[in-house]
Amino acid sequence: MNRTFSNIKTIAKRELASYFNSPVAYIFLIIFLVLTAFFTFNVSAFFERNEASLSSFFTWHPWLYLVLVPAIGMRQWAEERRSGTIEMLFTLPVTAAQAIFGKFFAGWIFLGLALILTFPMVITVNYLGNPDNGVILTGYIGSFLVAGVYLAITILTSAFTRSQIVSFITSVVICLFLVLAGWPPVTRVLPPWLDSIVAKFSVMPHYQTLQRGMVDVQDLFFFVSVMAFALFATGVVLRSRRAG
Amino acid sequence: MIQVQNLVKWYGPLLAVDDVSFDVQKGEVLGFLGPNGAGKSTTMRMITGFLPASSGTVHVENLDISEHGTQARAQIGYLPENAPAYPEMSVQAFLEFIADIHLLQGKARDKAIERVMEICHLSNIRHQTIDTLSKGYRRRTCLAQSMLADSPNLVLDEPTEGLDPNQKREVRKLIRNMAHDKAIILSTHILEEVQAICDRLIIIDQGKLICNGTPDELCRRSSDAGTVTVGVKTQDSDQIRAKLEAISGVKNVTVLTKDQETATLTLQPSASDETRFQLADAVAEKLSEENLTYNELHTSTGSLETFFQEVTVSETEQENAA
Ligand SMILES: Nc1ncnc2c1ncn2[C@@H]1O[C@H](COP(=O)(O)OP(=O)(O)O)[C@@H](O)[C@H]1O
Numbered sequence: 059m060n061r062t063f064s065n066i067k068t069i070a071k072r073e074l075a076s077y078f079n080s081p082v083a084y085i086f087l088i089i090f091l092v093l094t095a096f097f098t099f100n101v102s103a104f105f106e107r108n109e110a111s112l113s114s115f116f117t118w119h120p121w122l123y124l125v126l127v128p129a130i131g132m133r134q135w136a137e138e139r140r141s142g143t144i145e146m147l148f149t150l151p152v153t154a155a156q157a158i159f160g161k162f163f164a165g166w167i168f169l170g171l172a173l174i175l176t177f178p179m180v181i182t183v184n185y186l187g188n189p190d191n192g193v194i195l196t197g198y199i200g201s202f203l204v205a206g207v208y209l210a211i212t213i214l215t216s217a218f219t220r221s222q223i224v225s226f227i228t229s230v231v232i233c234l235f236l237v238l239a240g241w242p243p244v245t246r247v248l249p250p251w252l253d254s255i256v257a258k259f260s261v262m263p264h265y266q267t268l269q270r271g272m273v274d275v276q277d278l279f280f281f282v283s284v285m286a287f288a289l290f291a292t293g294v295v296l297r298s299r300r301a302g
Numbered sequence: 303m304i305q306v307q308n309l310v311k312w313y314g315p316l317l318a319v320d321d322v323s324f325d326v327q328k329g330e331v332l333g334f335l336g337p338n339g340a341g342k343s344t345t346m347r348m349i350t351g352f353l354p355a356s357s358g359t360v361h362v363e364n365l366d367i368s369e370h371g372t373q374a375r376a377q378i379g380y381l382p383e384n385a386p387a388y389p390e391m392s393v394q395a396f397l398e399f400i401a402d403i404h405l406l407q408g409k410a411r412d413k414a415i416e417r418v419m420e421i422c423h424l425s426n427i428r429h430q431t432i433d434t435l436s437k438g439y440r441r442r443t444c445l446a447q448s449m450l451a452d453s454p455n456l457v458l459d460e461p462t463e464g465l466d467p468n469q470k471r472e473v474r475k476l477i478r479n480m481a482h483d484k485a486i487i488l489s490t491h492i493l494e495e496v497q498a499i500c501d502r503l504i505i506i507d508q509g510k511l512i513c514n515g516t517p518d519e520l521c522r523r524s525s526d527a528g529t530v531t532v533g534v535k536t537q538d539s540d541q542i543r544a545k546l547e548a549i550s551g552v553k554n555v556t557v558l559t560k561d562q563e564t565a566t567l568t569l570q571p572s573a574s575d576e577t578r579f580q581l582a583d584a585v586a587e588k589l590s591e592e593n594l595t596y597n598e599l600h601t602s603t604g605s606l607e608t609f610f611q612e613v614t615v616s617e618t619e620q621e622n623a624a
């Protein structure tokens with residue numbers, strides 16, 4: 059148990075350090091902060107709305123994450139494969155599960171950090187009015203969970219290939235499906251029977267409940283089970299195609 | 303100690319390793335020799351638990367690698383082919399990462415890192431990132447990684463590949479120095495390397511284990527082992543040749559060089575067993591009977607190079623056959 063925890067921590071630490079050792083991390087943080095600000099203030103017209111809430115801020119997250127999260131996750135296994143370090147990693151006394159979780163947590167912590175850096179938003183709405191900070195908190199939790207789901211899916215696609223680009227494109231497509239499957243403009247045109255099946259896969263309904271300030275175990279279960287499934291599948295893929 | 307039994311690996315329809323068995327004891331350096339594509343790296347990947355075997359077993363310190371993977375892998379230091387290492391990390395950070403994985407802490411961790419930095423001569427580049435290192439330094443960094451936990455078993459896939467001659471000698475010395483309390487397997491296609499550092503040698507070709515013995519034993523099995531070279535004072539080399547050919551046990555004689563005073567000849571023994579190494583005695587006897595003086599007489603113990611050529615199929619031969 060001790061060894062498991064220690065290994066996950068060691069791997070997460072290395073992965074996180076490798077983000078900050080390359081320009082990717084800084085570019086990501088800047089783009090994320092600029093885009094969230096741009097969409098909130100310019101596209102959603104935050105000030106004209108005259109509401110003390112961050113709903114115009116959170117609305118855009120599942121869309122922004124669509125390209126930003128795959129950009130963070132695509133290298134995780136693809137790069138290990140391409141550079142051959144996977145052979146070194148998997149011949150150390152580390153299990154595949156420890157390595158997968160370690161890397162996943164590193165990516166998720168990094169995305170959490172990006173979210174934390176948006177705190178001026180919270181200060182701004184609190185300065186301008188009296189928002190419900192509970193709703194803001196569940197909004198952040200929902201956003202963090204969506205990011206985790208996208209990340210787990212990107213990690214799965216990155217386990218399949220040596221190419222970061224292939225991993226990126228595949229995960230954008232899959233995540234786009236997870237968004238569109240429950241997005242009203244799309245679900246409205248689907249026949250009701252198909253809609254009810256497709257919508258089960260979507261992150262959107264679950265995300266929206268959290269945006270309204272409601273924490274439902276069912277929603278949390280959805281996010282956690284998609285992440286768990288994707289990471290488990292990553293393990294299966296890595297075990298079966300270590301050399302290729 | 304590493305024990306390999308009936309190891310087989312299929313890559314789809316390609317049989318890369320075909321029923322290979324051997325073991326390496328503590329205190330022994332085993333050379334793994336074979337042409338490119340023979341299956342050396344594949345075998346090493348199965349020994350270190352990176353690839354599952356199609357069939358057969360590997361035991362490391364009596365632990366089955368497929369059942370007790372983590373424990374068994376903790377007993378092996380491994381240098382993979384091409385020395386992979388995380389390019390964005392510094393040498394120091396990389397070795398710290400490896401030390402953390404091996405659960406080394408505090409003083410023990412620092413000491414282990416300093417120890418491998420010293421023996422692999424990395425101290426002066428410890429803060430350099432790995433992608434800026436020259437090939438030699440990079441391989442030594444990865445070698446340092448494999449030695450960090452001081453595991454009782456080392457598996458080194460072409461440890462001297464890409465190093466310059468001085469570095470090669472250094473690394474060989476280093477391996478030799480570690481040998482007394484470790485079981486070491488190293489692969490190479492450099493024959494002199496085998497003779498310099500290996501106690502025992504395995505030749506594998508097209509996935510099959512062809513032979514297993516000490517370098518001396520295998521030399522003696524080459525066709526040029528037992529060949530006698532003699533330099534005789536004479537003007538008439540042809541006459542000497544005829545005389546030497548008459549000795550029983552001689553298959554043929556060739557004149558290597560001749561000048562005004564001496565001729566150098568080589569005699570091929572006809573026997574293929576151990577008796578062929580006695581040919582020199584018969585030659586000496588014959589020459590003294592004939593009252594001829596000679597200044598050189600020696601029996602070849604054979605060469606690994608010849609043996610290797612004789613037992614392995616070269617790539618051009620493979621192409622011709624195909
Ligand atoms: N991942 C792989 N997939 C398919 N074939 C492979 C793979 N790795 C190696 N091979 C093939 O297996 C054979 C043995 O390769 P290898 O073990 O690398 O040989 P060596 O290390 O002796 O040069 C070669 O024919 C090689 O092409």
Ligand SMILES: [Mg+2]
Nearest residue numbers: 342343344383
């Ligand atoms: Mg090889």
